[in-house]
Amino acid sequence: MNRRPDEYLLAKNQRLDEYDDFESPFIPMFRAKPSAKDSQRSLRTIFIFLAGVSLLGFGTLLFKPSSYLDIQDAPAYSGIVNSQSYVQGPPTQRFRDNLRNDTKYVTSWISAGWTNDVMTYGNLIYLALITERIPIIGKFTPSHVDNSAPPFAFGEVIDVPRLTQAIGIPLLEWHEVKDSESQVLDDLGCWSVWETVQNEDPHPRGSPSLNWLKLDISWTRTPDWVKLTPPGIQDKHASFWSLATLGFPEARSNSLGLTNRPSPQHQVSLPPDDQVLCFDYLYYIGAQNAWEWESDYSPAWRYVGQHMHWNTSLERLADAHARRAMNVPVDEPTPPYIAIHIRHGDFRNHCNDIPLDQCFAPLSAIARRVSEVQEELRTQKGIEVTQVIMTSDERDPEWWSQVRALGWTWVDFAMERTEEIYGKWYPVFIDAVIQSNGAGFVGTHGSTMTTVARRRVESWRGGPTRTVRWGWPGADDH
Structure with a gap:
């Protein structure tokens, strides 16, 4: 061959x-x-809205220090963004009870292999930067390991304090917003990107995270213009900035008449939420081209990914x-x-x-x-x-x-x-x-x-x- x-x-x-x-x-x-x-290298942050100043010391050394990797001297961050200032308090039974009325958020979920999920969360955080919203990150789900393995918290893998200082915005994890043991099924209206960018599956992209979080989603199909490439090209990527416009009043209001799906359990039809901007799947996202994490200019890598230590x-x-x-x-x-x-x-x-x-x-x-x-x-x-x-x-x-x-x-x-x-x-x-x-x-x-x-x-x-x-x-x- x-x-x-x-x-x-x-x-x-x-x-x-x-x-x-x-x-x-x-x-x-x-x-x-x-x-x-x-x-x-440290890059200038794009948007900075620092809230509070604290010092964070890292925990007890677990192993012998390594001079080559220099991990024995993890930076002590001054001016860390205090993410807890952007919720009402401890996690609540209903996620919305813990959100601040003066704050807007953005979230999405994962449904691929673990590395792709890391990239998806990187894309989500970059979208938070350009929409000036607080990202809410879910746990990693065991797509690549035994399904008996429990979900794994983002902050137990990634150094969140270091990340938030580098990018200059807070970052919340879902378990900080909603009680992980809650059995309350929350209604939420979200955008479905997946239906727009491909023709093989006429449904929103599913994710096991929705079951873990007890979310009942009413999906609205995104406009055709969110696709990164022309309609005749077989590619699944959407544009960062096209999706970002849906987080602002004009594009959102002009797109509310698009196809809406009632939520699967409560059967309620909700418009995409304004306070919590949410999308079904953000792996296939680019600023200029598809597969941008392969390129040195990739904004998701430069402004977020490389800071995910x-x-x-x-x-x-x-x-x-x-x-x-x-x-x-x-x-x-x-x-x-x-x-x-x-x-x-x-x-x-x-x-x-x-x-x-x-x-x-x-x-x-x-x-x-x-x-x-x-x-x-x-x-x-x-x-x-x-x-x-x-x-x-x-x-x-x-x-x-x-x-x-x-x-x-x-x-x-x-x-x-x-x-x-x-x-x-x-x-x-x-x-x-x-x-x-x-x-x-x-x-x-x-x-x-x-x-x-x-x-x-x-x-x-x-x-x-x-x-x-x-x-x-x-x-x-x-």
């Missing part, structure tokens, strides 16, 4: 990004041999796992390393009639990319990096044996008993943190987990990155 690379990649991006990234890390049942041991406790937990994987002595700092993310898993479904050993990039191609990153670190930063940590959902023991033969290592989650001790979410979280903390990074083309990890390494570490192409024999030859 011969297909031009550019045609393949275009088709692949159209097929893959909606549900990427569902992968869970593979947990090899054998240990890798220990391998040889050896700024973030890890919660300090999660950062330290991942660092401890990485140190053990690299066999670092207790009294030595964490050395710089190159992180790799190789996604196979469900990508095999896109190989069609190409044998997997020809569809996926061979380890020799990945090693070549690692060597490029090592050379760039050597020549541009004067750093000799020999440690390499692999993260992947590949399950073939022979493949992992070849990884071991290259002198690379990985986190053995089975031996660490990570799920047993911390929960089912943590292998994915730890992999993501380890990827972002690399001095350099090599990832898989077409994976959003790679996209976000690459952006973090470039922004947070100033590190070189590469993506490995795949899909046909010799795809990454260069």
Whole structure:
């Protein structure tokens, strides 16, 4: 099967990004041999409405400090935005009872793989910036782990105080607004973007978050003009600023006559709420083009995403796992390393009639990319990096044996008993943190987990990155 690379990649991006990234890390049942041991830029905020000044100290150190990652000296933020000033008080049985009459909010929900959900929340927060509203963020739902895993709070993954100071606006989480144990079913009118931007599903985009939050939504279809691309182009993206206009009186009032769906349980028809601007799904959003998180100008990344640093406790937990994987002595700092993310898993479904050993990039191609990153670190930063940590959902023991033969290592989650001790979410979280903390990074083309990890390494570490192409024999030859 011969297909031009550019045609393949275009088709692949159209097929893959909606549900990427569902992968869970593979947990090899054998240990890798220990391998040889050896700024973030701050952007001006767009809108600032600071409320109150407080000092926040970070909690007890959980693990040995790491000089390479500099996580032992987490900034003490003065002038943190006090999000609690934007609710009436503790969470209430009905969410609206906790909202301030002089404040407007914006919210949306998630329904994809975890990395896409992180990007969706980044898009939501950027939309809050340009509409001058307070974002309300839901919990992460277990789309990529066992459904028995409970939802996971945004602030237990992302350092919210650091984020709010960087972007200059408050951020609320749904559990701070409405009691998580509430059984009250709240009515709410919202906009459905999903019905407008695609023709395959004539319904609003569903989300398990609505069940957790006990929300009964009456949906109104957004106007056709919110679509980012012309009607004849098969693409699902809406425009940030087109959606933003619906948060202001003129565009909202001019669009209230559009198709409205009664709420599924109470069967009430409500116009889109003015105080709580809400949309069904904000993953497919762009300012200028589709898939903007891939581009260096991406406003959602520049003004929000790069400021979504890890919660300090999660950062330290991942660092401890990485140190053990690299066999670092207790009294030595964490050395710089190159992180790799190789996604196979469900990508095999896109190989069609190409044998997997020809569809996926061979380890020799990945090693070549690692060597490029090592050379760039050597020549541009004067750093000799020999440690390499692999993260992947590949399950073939022979493949992992070849990884071991290259002198690379990985986190053995089975031996660490990570799920047993911390929960089912943590292998994915730890992999993501380890990827972002690399001095350099090599990832898989077409994976959003790679996209976000690459952006973090470039922004947070100033590190070189590469993506490995795949899909046909010799795809990454260069």
